[in-house]
Amino acid sequence: MKQTTPAKLALALGAAMTLIASSAAVAADTQKETEKCFGVALKGKNDCKAGAGTTCAGTSKVDYQANSWKMVPKGTCEQTASPTSPTGFGQLAEFKAK
Known part of the structure; x- marks a missing residue:
């Protein structure tokens, strides 16, 4: 039976930690680059939450349901048209449709 040297084990552990750290950084960047935007999704095209009687x-x-959201590039939600919104644009939180 061949024994693993401590140096090989340390190298493998270091490589694994680097992969874990880099994938965590990518996930964090992805979350920062998008935001939930309420009132911009078309019927059946929301990413999640669509009020009572729906699942996800x-x-x-x-279309443009006030309590359903879609992920959009960060900073674009309140510039995206939403005919049901009081402002005429998507909102960062649920709203009461006009």
Whole structure:
């Protein structure tokens, strides 16, 4: 039976830690680059939450539903048209449709 030297073990452990750290950084960057935008999803195209009687992704009942959201590039939500919104644009939180 061949024994693993401490140096080989340390090298393998270091490589594994580097991979874990880099994938965590990529995940964090992805989360920072998008935001939830309420009132911009089309019927059945929401990413999640669509009010009572629905489950999650793809369950919105109408276009631009005020309590369903879609992930959009950060900083673009409040510039995206939403005919149901009081401002006429997507919102960062649920709103009451006009």
